[in-house]
Each structure stands twice: as C-alpha cells, then as structure tokens.
Ligand SMILES: Cc1ncc(COP(=O)(O)OP(=O)(O)O)c(N)n1
C-alpha cells in the first residue's frame with residue numbers, strides 16, 4: 001500500500017477507468033481500491049471481477065470500498081471500511097483469513113480503539129482537505145500524523161489532497177503509504193503521475 005490508487009470514474013476526465021488503472025499500475029501503483037458510491041450491486045460486482053482480472057498479472061491487490069458482499073462475490077483481496085460502514089468485528093467475522101482489512105480513522109479515539117484490531121492498515125481520514133470527498137472529517141495535518149504515528153502500531157496510509165508536492169512530507173512524518181484519487185486519475189498521464197509519486201515516496205522513505 002505504498003502507492004494506493006482509489007478509483008473515481010468522474011475524476012478520469014472522460015477516459016476509460018480500466019485504462020487509467022492499468023496505466024497507473026504500469027507507473028508503480030501497488031494497491032487499487034474500487035470505490036463506487038452510486039453503482040448498483042450487480043454492476044459493482046461485475047466491475048470488481050473485471051478489475052481483479054486486470055490486476056492479477058501485476059500482483060496488485062484489489063480492495064473494495066464499503067461493501068463486504070461485493071468483496072466476497074468478486075474474490076477481491078480485501079475491503080476498506082470507514083466509521084459509518086459495517087463495524088470492524090462484523091467485517092472480521094465475514095472476511096476469510098488472509099484478506100486485507102483497511103479502516104479509516106477520523107479522530108484520536110478511532111486510532112486508539114483500532115489498536116486492538118487486526119488491521120492491514122489504518123487510513124488517516126483525511127490528511128488534507130480535498131474536493132474529491134466533500135463529506136470528509138477535520139483534516140489531521142502533519143501534527144496529527146505525528147500523533148498517530150506515535151500512538152498506532154498499524155501501517156499508516158494518508159489520504160486527502162496528496163500530490164507530488166506534499167507526498168515527501170507525509171512519508172517523512174510517518175506515513176507508510178499515500179492513497180490518491182485526483183493526483184493519478186486526473187493526471188494527463190496516469191502512468192507518469194504514478195511513477196513520479198512512487199519516486200517521491202521512495203526518496204521520503206530514505207530520509208526517515
Ligand atoms: C484508503 C482510504 N482511506 C479512506 C477512505 C474513506 O473511507 P470512508 O470514510 O468510509 O468514506 P468513503 O470512501 O466510503 O466515502 C477510503 N475510501 N479509502
């Protein structure tokens with residue numbers, strides 16, 4: 001989850017979502033989340049199955065946002081849940097061992113509660129304000145990220161407003177990975193954008 005692409009068809013500037021994802025993976029994306037907030041269930045499952053087939057040859061895991069049923073139906077690699085989604089304990093009971101479970105943390109209480117849970121990663125939600133998700137919580141900022149790093153045992157992903165200019169500071173302050181929509185989906189070349197982000201992450205890692 002060093003470079004985690006979250007999909008949003010509306011951010012793809014009219015280009016095919018599968019093309020954008022494959023270009024991004026060729027550029028260095030290491031995990032992909034299918035995030036569909038309006039798609040009906042059957043179309044969501046179909047899209048997940050198609051995306052899984054696309055990602056498999058690259059060994060890039062597919063995560064499904066919100067919907068454990070869609071993750072199971074498509075044999076995705078995992079699920080991402082937020083604070084208004086299915087509770088962690090229920091997800092843990094439904095998802096087979098070995099699958100990825102990621103959780104959004106919006107507050108310090110969420111971070112501390114998650115210490116007892118078997119998570120693959122914790123996402124700081126959001127690091128910075130972003131127009132890509134208008135109902136997001138109060139941004140953590142770098143001071144918040146430092147607090148989470150000091151108080152969480154989980155791998156940390158930051159999401160919200162990440163781009164090539166602020167990725168290094170996030171990594172140097174404790175993030176293990178970044179998750180993005182617009183920095184890749186809306187880039188002229190999703191492949192080049194992913195390549196540049198990945199390079200910045202790796203440079204940031206060497207500095208901590
Ligand atoms: C990697 C990652 N982090 C955070 C979120 C947001 O999840 P959530 O708060 O449940 O909001 P929605 O994305 O469902 O609108 C995410 N999807 N992925």
Ligand SMILES: Cc1nc(C(=O)O)sc1CCOP(=O)(O)O
Nearest residue numbers: 125126130132133161180181182
């Ligand atoms: C999907 C999502 N979740 C967020 C959260 O705060 O939990 S912010 C976000 C959108 C991130 O898009 P961009 O990279 O374009 O800022």
Ligand SMILES: [Mg+2]
Nearest residue numbers: 066081082085
């Ligand atoms: Mg959600």
